[in-house]
Amino acid sequence: MKDIKTPLLAMLSLGLTGTWVYHIYDKTQYATQRKEIFVRDSTAVAEAVQDSLRKLYARSLQSLDQQLDSTRSGADSLRSALEYRMAEINRLRAEINTILRKQGANPADMLLARRKITELEGLVEEMKGEKLNLEEEKLKMSETMNRLNGEISGLQDNMRKLGDENKALAEKVNLASLFVASEMKLIPVTLKNDKETETSLARKTSKLVISFSVQNNIMDYDGAEIFIIITQPDGKVLTPDVWESATPMTTHSGDRKSYTRKIRFEYEKGEVKPLTFSINADAYYSGSYSLQLYHKGYKIAQTSKVLY
Numbered sequence: 217m218k219d220i221k222t223p224l225l226a227m228l229s230l231g232l233t234g235t236w237v238y239h240i241y242d243k244t245q246y247a248t249q250r251k252e253i254f255v256r257d258s259t260a261v262a263e264a265v266q267d268s269l270r271k272l273y274a275r276s277l278q279s280l281d282q283q284l285d286s287t288r289s290g291a292d293s294l295r296s297a298l299e300y301r302m303a304e305i306n307r308l309r310a311e312i313n314t315i316l317r318k319q320g321a322n323p324a325d326m327l328l329a330r331r332k333i334t335e336l337e338g339l340v341e342e343m344k345g346e347k348l349n350l351e352e353e354k355l356k357m358s359e360t361m362n363r364l365n366g367e368i369s370g371l372q373d374n375m376r377k378l379g380d381e382n383k384a385l386a387e388k389v390n391l392a393s394l395f396v397a398s399e400m401k402l403i404p405v406t407l408k409n410d411k412e413t414e415t416s417l418a419r420k421t422s423k424l425v426i427s428f429s430v431q432n433n434i435m436d437y438d439g440a441e442i443f444i445i446i447t448q449p450d451g452k453v454l455t456p457d458v459w460e461s462a463t464p465m466t467t468h469s470g471d472r473k474s475y476t477r478k479i480r481f482e483y484e485k486g487e488v489k490p491l492t493f494s495i496n497a498d499a500y501y502s503g504s505y506s507l508q509l510y511h512k513g514y515k516i517a518q519t520s521k522v523l524y
Contacts, residue, residue, distance in 0.1 A: 456497050
């Protein structure tokens, strides 16, 4: 009996020993596996973080490149705007200089130069508004514009002086082209026994006979015109033919005047041209009658006649 228990106890001891060995081995394997899983998870997280940082860095670089491109584009745009305006300024300066150096410049040329200077000033103001660094160029432009304005003012003064001289010369030429009137007569005529005789009585006057001669030594006229104005004692212009004198004549000073008769005739330079015509009125009044002759808007002669 004792011999059987001993082997049994040995077998039991061996089983318990094996169980504990297995249990210790299993725990060791489990711990090793957990450590491996933890290490693997930490690596994945680190790789994910690194990947995120890499992507963020890439996006930052892309954004920076875009900002740099935008800055370069803006700088190029400003440079292009500056180059364009400078080209426009140089063009205007050349055009203004061309006008100012033009021989025989007229008021239209001066007006054009003024407009171009105004345009030039506008370009300079635009450049200042865009905050471009053009202080030195603006100073030069200001000096140039001041000089150009001074030159234009001087030219305009000269042109005004020349215009006044030309106007005075034209006035002299115009006056020289006027007729010189002579032998001016305003004769009241009465009709008695079919015979016309001069009278000084208003109640006996049947018509007025006007005669005069004109002469000019420098001009020929294909259709010279003389306007005759007869003013009655009451201050009214005698207009027997209302239709003929319906449109007033214009004097050289711009005044509008009613007239009695207009005579049109051919004239050769140097000849003494006698002219005669008569006026019939409904009634004649006592007092002074004034006779005036106008040629090209200028009064060339005047006389008067008193009726009693």
